[in-house]
Amino acid sequence: MITETSILEKLNTLQSAYNGSGSVLALFTPVSTAVTTYFTQGKAKLTHDIQYAICQLMLDIQNRKTVYEHQNLLPSAPTNYPAGYEDVRTIFTAGGALEAIMNITPETFNKGYTYTAGTEKTAAPISNSYLNEWKADIETARDKELAGLTAISSFCESGSYNSGLASYFESLGKVVSSIGKDEMAERIFKTGGYKEIIQRFGLDVHIPTLVR
Numbered sequence: 001m002i003t004e005t006s007i008l009e010k011l012n013t014l015q016s017a018y019n020g021s022g023s024v025l026a027l028f029t030p031v032s033t034a035v036t037t038y039f040t041q042g043k044a045k046l047t048h049d050i051q052y053a054i055c056q057l058m059l060d061i062q063n064r065k066t067v068y069e070h071q072n073l074l075p076s077a078p079t080n081y082p083a084g085y086e087d088v089r090t091i092f093t094a095g096g097a098l099e100a101i102m103n104i105t106p107e108t109f110n111k112g113y114t115y116t117a118g119t120e121k122t123a124a125p126i127s128n129s130y131l132n133e134w135k136a137d138i139e140t141a142r143d144k145e146l147a148g149l150t151a152i153s154s155f156c157e158s159g160s161y162n163s164g165l166a167s168y169f170e171s172l173g174k175v176v177s178s179i180g181k182d183e184m185a186e187r188i189f190k191t192g193g194y195k196e197i198i199q200r201f202g203l204d205v206h207i208p209t210l211v212r
Contacts, residue, residue, distance in 0.1 A: 001196055002098050004039035008032060010101050017106030020113075022124025031131050034138040038094055039201060041142065047203045049149045050194065053088070053156075054205070057188055060156035061179060063163040069173025075162040082151040089193035091148035092200070095137030104130065185210040 011032055018024045064077050084091040093099060113125035166172070179187075185208040189195040198205045 001200060002102060003200060004035060007035050007098060007101055011035070014104070014106055014109050017110060018113075019110075020120075020124065021122055024113075024124055024128070027125065027128055027131055031135045031138070034135050038138050038141065043201065043203060045146070046142075046201060047205055049146055049153075050198065050203060050205050053149045053153045054188060054194055056153045056156035056160070057085075057192070058184065059160050061184060061187060063160055065177075065179035067176040067178070069176060070171065071176075073170040073172055074166045077163070078155070078159045080155075082148070082155050084148050084152055085155065087191070087193045088149075088152070088197055092145055092197055094141040095144065097134040097137040097141070100130075101134060181208075182210055 011028055015024055015028045060077075068074065109128070109130055112129040112131070114127050114129070115125050116123065189207060189211045194205075195207055195211060197203075198207060
């Protein structure tokens with residue numbers, strides 16, 4: 001699991017791999033700050049949106065997995081799944097910066113330094129293209145991630161309206177089969193990635209003992 005600690009450690013490794021003149025600390029500090037902010041900012045809002053998405057996803061999966069005697073009376077469930085529906089971790093990437101930081105080699109990273117003309121061997125670099133890109137991605141990521149959660153919640157919620165109407169007004173008969181608690185917990189918290197996101201950001205969201 002990618003954590004704040006693992007990202008900061010990798011940034012320190014990249015910083016230590018610089019072998020030119022002067023120091024590059026000033027180039028790394030804004031990115032390290034952005035990383036810390038990303039992992040600690042707006043926990044109340046993120047907690048609420050994760051909880052809401054989980055609750056809507058539970059209802060959506062329950063509707064999809066419940067089979068009635070007269071199943072033909074139910075409307076078809078929508079299949080235009082939004083990003084993150086199957087695995088919420090795919091939208092929590094800080095704009096791709098987290099994987100990029102963890103996967104880059106020091107050799108590749110060092111090629112991103114730029115210098116004032118003629119000072120390559122006598123002065124520290126003035127920027128690094130990778131650091132610039134990561135900082136921009138990380139600083140703008142949370143709004144996009146929250147929008148992704150909203151899309152998941154809205155998709156699940158809207159799909160449940162028709163199912164709810166049909167369940168109330170139609171004579172669907174007995175339940176033939178449905179999804180159990182174990183399978184639901186596995187689908188949402190493990191396969192669906194919510195356990196990792198809750199733990200990654202230290203959110204106050206209940207994780208079922210079935211998947212702890």
